[in-house]
Amino acid sequence: MSRFGKLLPRMLLAVAGFLILLSLLAAFQLPQIPGDLNKIALSNPTRIYADNGRVVKVLADRQVVPLSQISPDYLHAVLAVEDAGFYSHHGLSKRGLLRAMIKNLKAGRIREGGSTITQQLAKNLFFSFDRTWWRKIKEVFIALQIEQQFSKDDILNAYVNQIPFGSGVYGVELAAQTYFGKHADELTLAEAAMLAGISNLPARYNPYVHEERARRRMTVVLKRMQDEGFISEEQRQQALAADLTLQRLNALQGHAEYFIDTILKSMGDKYGQNAVNYGGFKIYTSLNTRFQYEASRAVSGGLAKLDGILGLASYKDASWQEKLNYPQAALVALDPRTGEVKALIGGRDYKRAPFNRAMSNNRQAGSSFKLFTYFAALDKGLVSPKTVLVDEPVRFNIYNQVWEPGNFEKTYDGPMVLKWALMESKNVIAAKLIEKVGPETVVKYAHQLGIQSPLEAHMSLALGAVGVSPFEMASAYSTIDNEGIRRTPFMVKLIKTSDDKTVRKQEMESRKVFDAQTCYVMIDMLRGVVEGGTGKGVRRLGFRRPCAGKTGTTNDYRDAWFVGFTPDLVTAVWVGFDDNRPMRDKNGVGLTGGRAALPIWTQFMKKALAGTPFTNFSIPPGIEFEEVDPRTGTGPMPGGPKLEVAVRRR
Numbered sequence: 001m002s003r004f005g006k007l008l009p010r011m012l013l014a015v016a017g018f019l020i021l022l023s024l025l026a027a028f029q030l031p032q033i034p035g036d037l038n039k040i041a042l043s044n045p046t047r048i049y050a051d052n053g054r055v056v057k058v059l060a061d062r063q064v065v066p067l068s069q070i071s072p073d074y075l076h077a078v079l080a081v082e083d084a085g086f087y088s089h090h091g092l093s094k095r096g097l098l099r100a101m102i103k104n105l106k107a108g109r110i111r112e113g114g115s116t117i118t119q120q121l122a123k124n125l126f127f128s129f130d131r132t133w134w135r136k137i138k139e140v141f142i143a144l145q146i147e148q149q150f151s152k153d154d155i156l157n158a159y160v161n162q163i164p165f166g167s168g169v170y171g172v173e174l175a176a177q178t179y180f181g182k183h184a185d186e187l188t189l190a191e192a193a194m195l196a197g198i199s200n201l202p203a204r205y206n207p208y209v210h211e212e213r214a215r216r217r218m219t220v221v222l223k224r225m226q227d228e229g230f231i232s233e234e235q236r237q238q239a240l241a242a243d244l245t246l247q248r249l250n251a252l253q254g255h256a257e258y259f260i261d262t263i264l265k266s267m268g269d270k271y272g273q274n275a276v277n278y279g280g281f282k283i284y285t286s287l288n289t290r291f292q293y294e295a296s297r298a299v300s301g302g303l304a305k306l307d308g309i310l311g312l313a314s315y316k317d318a319s320w321q322e323k324l325n326y327p328q329a330a331l332v333a334l335d336p337r338t339g340e341v342k343a344l345i346g347g348r349d350y351k352r353a354p355f356n357r358a359m360s361n362n363r364q365a366g367s368s369f370k371l372f373t374y375f376a377a378l379d380k381g382l383v384s385p386k387t388v389l390v391d392e393p394v395r396f397n398i399y400n401q402v403w404e405p406g407n408f409e410k411t412y413d414g415p416m417v418l419k420w421a422l423m424e425s426k427n428v429i430a431a432k433l434i435e436k437v438g439p440e441t442v443v444k445y446a447h448q449l450g451i452q453s454p455l456e457a458h459m460s461l462a463l464g465a466v467g468v469s470p471f472e473m474a475s476a477y478s479t480i481d482n483e484g485i486r487r488t489p490f491m492v493k494l495i496k497t498s499d500d501k502t503v504r505k506q507e508m509e510s511r512k513v514f515d516a517q518t519c520y521v522m523i524d525m526l527r528g529v530v531e532g533g534t535g536k537g538v539r540r541l542g543f544r545r546p547c548a549g550k551t552g553t554t555n556d557y558r559d560a561w562f563v564g565f566t567p568d569l570v571t572a573v574w575v576g577f578d579d580n581r582p583m584r585d586k587n588g589v590g591l592t593g594g595r596a597a598l599p600i601w602t603q604f605m606k607k608a609l610a611g612t613p614f615t616n617f618s619i620p621p622g623i624e625f626e627e628v629d630p631r632t633g634t635g636p637m638p639g640g641p642k643l644e645v646a647v648r649r650r
Helices: 003-026 072-082 094-107 117-126 133-149 152-160 172-180 189-198 211-227 233-241 257-271 273-278 289-309 366-379 418-423 427-437 439-449 459-463 470-481 516-532 598-608
Strands: 047-049 055-058 282-285 328-334 341-345 388-391 396-398 401-403 414-417 485-487 492-496 502-505 510-512 548-553 559-565 570-576 623-628 643-648
Touching (some): 072 152, 072 211, 117 152, 172 189, 189 233, 257 273, 257 282, 289 328, 328 470, 328 598, 366 470, 366 559, 427 459, 439 470, 470 559, 470 570, 516 643
Antiparallel strands (some): 328 570, 548 559, 559 570, 623 643
């Protein structure tokens, strides 16, 4: 006999004596067990509401259902993998405890629990998940009490209604809705086995993230079910061959993670993450569920088309690692009249890449940033939309360095009015404008309009060589859309405690920063971009409402933007690779904002505003319209080209 074998009896006696001693202490410290196990909440869950009062997310959520509303296959799967002797023991498995004790003594610490379903219920209901001897001792005594007070069916029912399935989902009913779009009593054998496998390690076996791994785990569960006599070999084979379709009962679920994550991080910094998750808060947000759903669809569909243009295989067929090499997108939509953020998408796949690109300011804005140079020059009275500047090769000497900005097309069109220059996104004209107003002035105007990122006052600001976020670009454009009234964007409207005490109420923050006339002149110029300039793809794709906007494309096609608006809604869209590599199609042609970002913007706006009345931009007093020759800025010649411009009345 080995030395360990000789010592084992003494060790077991010592442990038994230790348990008896501690039990006397534990008897005075154990919590009271309620009359109904299902009345014990895992937590006081925080609920997040959309702008229509609909619940968007419940943190640490569960829905309690009786055993009669749960698939027998699922119950058998749980018993097979968790506690096959559940109906024959009295709360403790002697064999399991002995096996765990030996392993733990060898390791010098708790590595295995040997827990029955009753012990796991006791642990989950009352104690922390720390692996300590003291917790295990209390768990044992609570388990014995539970077995004395409740029937086996009561215990099993409480257990399956509080099992964690990841992402704040608890209990089989909500898990069935989350993974298979059905209720717990509708689960097939294959679906039941997969759910039983997920709960072992939710992060590892989540089929949305690790489908193959989840299927392998399902295979293990089915084999255990057969070994325990719950199913036959034929049933196991049929389940293995069955098709499994992942879908959610709640159509919005899976579409608002970036929006919710932004809120939770902000609240976590202020109140602490545990308080946010389990404090029973009621968080009323600005989220429009229909807008959010359509934003998700627009981003997903737009990127799927872009994948084909770039010569990439279908994203859904890509491996976990390969998905990091696909293009990403961000979208922010807000109401310019209130500042409410109505939809927010931070990437194509939150599970794979939770980094929120909608809020990140690490991407250059390209020509979509020209708005600020043009607006500063207009507001200062240095130019008007019919002012003529010459599109030509130009050199600037800056601190003994030469800057030679060139047009995107590498061609020059000579004299042209400013409205036409913006419509065609001429870099040379923007560079000449920033020389007129000064980079410091452009920085000042950008910040007044809504840009929060730090900006260096250099000439290349005119071409958008600065990192900004889609969130702040949408915010800044909304000030123009709202006739110079700056509304501070917000996502949370009201926060209450579980007993309806108000913790925080968002008051609308607004101030007049620019006059309506200058803003309307800018809007008219941006409308020209959509009607006949680099943004005309909006009309080609069938969006007929009055709108305005600006494309943006950075050097080597690394970033593609379209920021545009109607009187009711402002939306910014960015597209690019996370590693900042160029976007080029299968023929090597670079993708512009008009080709990569504009289609996503248009698809979203068409769906989001469908069924709402067309609204025109209001024309403030003091605005006049003139028809001019786009090259001379004077009255057009009979039969010659003409362009309508909005100007301030002199």
